[in-house]
Amino acid sequence: MKMSEPRRMHPIAALLSGLRALREMLLPLAILFISSLFKGEMNEGKDLLWRFGSTGIIVVGTLLWGFLAWRRYRYSVEEGELRVEHGVLVKKRNFIAKQRIQTVDFAEPLLHRLFGVVKVTVETAGGEKPEAVLTAVTREEAERLKQELMFNRNANADAVQGEETKASPGECAETEPDFVYRLPVKRLVIYGATSGGLGIVLSLFAAGFSQISNELPYDRIFAFFNHFVLSALLILAFLILLVAWFLGVAGVMLKYGGFTLTKTGDKLLISRGWLERRQLTVSMKRVQAVRITEGLLRQPFGLVTVQVDTAGYGAAKGETTVLFPLLRRTEAFMMIERVLPGFCVQTDLQSLPRRAAGYYMLRWGIIALAVCFATFLWTTNPWRYGAVLLILPAVLFGWLQYRAGGFAMHGHKTLVLRSRRIAKTTSFIPRRRIQFAYLRRMPWQRPAHLASYAAVIVSGKSGAKLAVQHIEETDGQRLYDWIRTDRKREE
Amino acid sequence: MDKHETLWQRIDRRAPRVWRFVNGIVSAALWLVVAGGVVLHLMVGMPRIIVWLLAAGALLHLIVEVIILPERSWRRWRYYINEDEIHLRCGVLIVKQTVIPMVRVQHVDTKQGPFLRRYGLAGVTFSTAAGSHEIPALSVEVADEVRDAIARLARVSDEDV
Numbered sequence: 001m002k003m004s005e006p007r008r009m010h011p012i013a014a015l016l017s018g019l020r021a022l023r024e025m026l027l028p029l030a031i032l033f034i035s036s037l038f039k040g041e042m043n044e045g046k047d048l049l050w051r052f053g054s055t056g057i058i059v060v061g062t063l064l065w066g067f068l069a070w071r072r073y074r075y076s077v078e079e080g081e082l083r084v085e086h087g088v089l090v091k092k093r094n095f096i097a098k099q100r101i102q103t104v105d106f107a108e109p110l111l112h113r114l115f116g117v118v119k120v121t122v123e124t125a126g127g128e129k130p131e132a133v134l135t136a137v138t139r140e141e142a143e144r145l146k147q148e149l150m151f152n153r154n155a156n157a158d159a160v161q162g163e164e165t166k167a168s169p170g171e172c173a174e175t176e177p178d179f180v181y182r183l184p185v186k187r188l189v190i191y192g193a194t195s196g197g198l199g200i201v202l203s204l205f206a207a208g209f210s211q212i213s214n215e216l217p218y219d220r221i222f223a224f225f226n227h228f229v230l231s232a233l234l235i236l237a238f239l240i241l242l243v244a245w246f247l248g249v250a251g252v253m254l255k256y257g258g259f260t261l262t263k264t265g266d267k268l269l270i271s272r273g274w275l276e277r278r279q280l281t282v283s284m285k286r287v288q289a290v291r292i293t294e295g296l297l298r299q300p301f302g303l304v305t306v307q308v309d310t311a312g313y314g315a316a317k318g319e320t321t322v323l324f325p326l327l328r329r330t331e332a333f334m335m336i337e338r339v340l341p342g343f344c345v346q347t348d349l350q351s352l353p354r355r356a357a358g359y360y361m362l363r364w365g366i367i368a369l370a371v372c373f374a375t376f377l378w379t380t381n382p383w384r385y386g387a388v389l390l391i392l393p394a395v396l397f398g399w400l401q402y403r404a405g406g407f408a409m410h411g412h413k414t415l416v417l418r419s420r421r422i423a424k425t426t427s428f429i430p431r432r433r434i435q436f437a438y439l440r441r442m443p444w445q446r447p448a449h450l451a452s453y454a455a456v457i458v459s460g461k462s463g464a465k466l467a468v469q470h471i472e473e474t475d476g477q478r479l480y481d482w483i484r485t486d487r488k489r490e491e
Numbered sequence: 492m493d494k495h496e497t498l499w500q501r502i503d504r505r506a507p508r509v510w511r512f513v514n515g516i517v518s519a520a521l522w523l524v525v526a527g528g529v530v531l532h533l534m535v536g537m538p539r540i541i542v543w544l545l546a547a548g549a550l551l552h553l554i555v556e557v558i559i560l561p562e563r564s565w566r567r568w569r570y571y572i573n574e575d576e577i578h579l580r581c582g583v584l585i586v587k588q589t590v591i592p593m594v595r596v597q598h599v600d601t602k603q604g605p606f607l608r609r610y611g612l613a614g615v616t617f618s619t620a621a622g623s624h625e626i627p628a629l630s631v632e633v634a635d636e637v638r639d640a641i642a643r644l645a646r647v648s649d650e651d652v
Contacts, residue, residue, distance in 0.1 A: 311620065435621035438589040440582075456621045463621030480590055484576055 006074040006085065012115045013073070013136035018066025019111075022059065029055060075134065077148050082122060084132050096131050100124045102286065102312055104146040106271075106279040113277065118142040122149070123312065150267070150281070176264075179338050183259035183325055191256060191305075191326040192249035194297040256325050263339055270321065282321055286311045288433045288457045289466065290343050291320060292332055295423040302329045306336060309459035320459065344428045345414050349406035355448050356405070356470035361398035368394035407453070407468050407475070409482050415455060419468050427466045433457050434483050439476045451476035455483070499569040499580070505610045506568070506628035507561035513606050514556040521549040570626050572637065574644050577617070579624060595619045596645035601634045617641055 033055055065088065073086040082101070084094040107119045117136040124131045137145070183191075257274030271279040289309040298304065304327055307320035327335055336344045368391040375387040404420035415434065418426040437455045445451060453476050454467035471479075528545045531537040563583045571578040577596070580588040599617040602625075607613055613634035615626045629637060 432594075434592070435595045435619040436589055436591040436624070438587055440585060440587045442585050458620045480588070483590060483592060 004076055004078045006076040006083075008074055009070060009134055010115075010117050010136045010138055010141075011070065012117055013134075014067040014070035015063070016066075016111060016117075017069055017135050018063040021066060022062050025058070025062065029058060070135075075132070077145070082132060082149060094132060096122065096124060098149055101131075101149050102283060103281040104149050105281055106142055106146075106277075108273075108277040110275055112136060113275070120145060177262045177269075178265070179261075179263040181261040181324065181335070181339075183256065187326045188253055188256060188259070189249075190303070192252040194295060194301075194303070195248060195252045256322075259325055261323060261339070268323070268339060270323070280321070282308065282310050284340060287340060287343070288459060289427050289429045289464075290323075290336060290340065291428075292336075292344075292426045293423045294329070294425075298326075299424060303327070304329050304332050306332060308340075309457060309464055311458045312461065343414075343430070345410045345416065347408045347410045347416060349408045349416060349418055349426075350475065352402060352405040352468075352470055353450070353472050356450055357399060357402040359445070359448075359450065359470045360402040360405075361395045364394040364398035364401075365391060402470075405468050405470070407471065407479065409479065415479075415482070417455065417466050417468050429455055429457060429466060431483060435463065437480060437483050439480045441473075445470065449473040453479045498573075499571045499578070502565065502568045502570070502626060503612055503628050503630050503633070504565075505612060505630075507565045509606050509610050509612060509628060510561040510564070511557055512609075514552075514561070518549065518553045518557050521552055525549050568627070572640060572644075577624075577641065579626065589624065591617070591619060591624060593641075593644045596641060598623075599638050599641045599645065601631075601638045603631070615641070617645075 033051065068088045069086070072088055072091070073084070075082065075084045077083070077098075080098050082096045082098070084096075086092055086094075101122055101124055103121075103123045105121045105123070107121065108117075109119070112119060115136070116139065118139050120134040120137060120142050121130045122132040122134075134142075134145075254274045254276075256272050258277075259272040260270070262269040262271075266284040268282040268284060269279065270282065271277065287308050287310055291307045291309070293305045293307060294303070295305065305322065306324040306327060308323050309320050323339065324332070324335055333344055333346055371390055372387045375384050401420045404418060404424045406416075406418040408416040410416060413431060415429045415431060416426065417429070418424070434455045435457060437453070440452045440454070441450075442452075449472065450470045451473045452467060452469045453471060454465045456463045456465050458464075525542070525545045528537065528542040532539060532542050560583060564581070567581055567583055567586065569578075569580040575593050577591045577593065578588065579591075580586065596617050597619060599615065601613045602616055603613040607628060611631055612628045613631050614628060615634050615637050616623055618624075626634075626637065
């Protein structure tokens with residue numbers, strides 16, 4: 001069948017979109033149902049019928065709506081456009097020119113995999129949400145559509161010229177990939193095990209435990225029993241922690257299982273996930289910055305994660321796309337060079353002036369002190385003195401942040417910023433990707449002639465700020481002046 | 492701070508008046524809330540401390556936002572436009588100086604709300620792919636000039652974003 005004929009999605013789409021609508025209505029439905037439970041006490045039989053009947057009608061109606069939505073949804077590829085026609089009550093037509101299409105991505109949530117279908121998302125540059133979503137089509141159909149939209153662009157006379165001329169009309173443009181990287185299972189396990197989730201779980205748990213131990217009526221329970229409860233709680237806590245950690249590891253492994261990065265021409269294709277398979281395409285031209293992240297748990301082992309900021313991708317602010325989940329620090333540059341040549345530069349970073357260390361340490365020291373103060377104010381638990389122990393690690397962490405800070409302007413092309421929030425992150429930003437930059441001086445920085453610098457780039461739908469705090473004021477001015485451009489240099 | 496210090500422009504002298512006016516209205520609303528608190532205290536015996544807290548908040552707002560900040564903020568505000576970039580400097584306590592390369596500017600507009608119009612002022616907003624900026628209060632003529640200048644100079648290069 002030709003792509004130019006309007007066609008429907010896989011029939012299972014009717015069921016899937018019906019189910020999704022139902023899931024969104026679950027809460028209101030539950031409220032309706034429960035509230036009707038409280039009302040009906042008078043005549044049982046009739047009420048029960050009404051109660052289940054109304055819920056049933058809503059469920060059936062929603063599923064029917066899903067079916068109608070599927071019936072009315074037709075798509076085709078004609079005259080260099082993806083044409084989508086949909087809408088149950090109001091008919092909508094959406095024509096998307098092939099040249100505007102940035103990515104055609106696949107996702108296979110669990111239910112989709114069960115039925116062997118794929119969800120296809122078509123995105124264009126700009127725009128708040130995906131331009132078109134095909135809830136469910138067969139895998140072959142999805143591949144064909146992608147082929148048609150992403151590679152056969154020049155099948156039409158009016159298509160773009162320039163770098164994309166390699167795909168000539170009619171020819172299957174699926175060329176051999178230039179580079180393929182598969183995440184080894186061993187690395188996947190290490191990636192999961194060193195994922196940051198542990199820290200969060202730990203602190204959450206600590207908070208929860210302090211709450212519980214406060215609530216214990218010490219004086220009313222026999223000392224023996226008290227001890228028994230406490231130790232039982234401790235063991236239970238440990239078990240919960242262990243389980244939470246395993247769950248975290250399993251979660252990450254499911255998400256990144258079978259991670260594959262393929263480079264074909266100027267497109268990077270990432271597919272990952274064991275249960276829910278996702279496939280996303282990143283156009284090299286849209287990469288705004290590369291970040292090499294060394295997590296607290298990974299840094300001691302010389303392991304890094306490589307992420308990219310891309311324009312128009314990622315739902316949330318500053319959401320990055322993982323390019324390499326886990327690499328050795330020593331091999332990172334080589335690997336990035338093969339995927340994004342010339343993007344990252346190996347250069348010495350200028351570290352921060354000595355007097356900046358105090359600022360970093362003081363900041364965390366003050367936060368720790370505030371925590372101590374609050375603890376002493378709110379509880380009389382004998383364990384409260386433990387809070388004092390927080391101060392030393394807090395100050396040490398400030399020191400680590402100070403040590404991580406650094407920057408370099410590599411020639412006229414690339415800005416390198418390094419800082420630590422929790423993980424130590426080195427960002428590589430081509431100068432022409434910097435949308436704007438600023439220098440900020442706090443009142444308490446002024447006597448020491450320090451300033452903070454940030455470069456703002458596009459990331460996802462909005463901007464991401466890449467900053468380095470407490471640098472020499474004169475260096476700040478150099479960074480600030482560096483992005484000044486005269487047009488001749490820009491070319 | 493900069494070798495081009497003399498080229499930096501101030502925003503319109505009437506700016507603090509507008510800000511004071513707008514914040515004054517907010518302040519009036521806050522004092523109405525305080526009055527409501529007093530009434531509730533007298534009628535239904537709402538604790539006195541709440542009324543005091545409300546009054547303290549309203550007073551703080553009045554002192555900071557109406558009396559001190561507008562003038563200080565105006566005194567700090569500077570902008571400087573040349574053919575390659577736009578510079579902005581603002582912030583009373585935390586001084587922030589921003590540079591926006593002209594080639595990144597996607598869109599420029601003048602904006603005039605009812606309060607600015609009352610004083611014959613307008614703001615200039617311009618956006619990049621990663622967020623927008625504003626020069627808050629210029630006289631209408633200057634605002635139009637600045638807008639046209641930015642529109643003329645801004646040329647987004649095609650390959651970016």
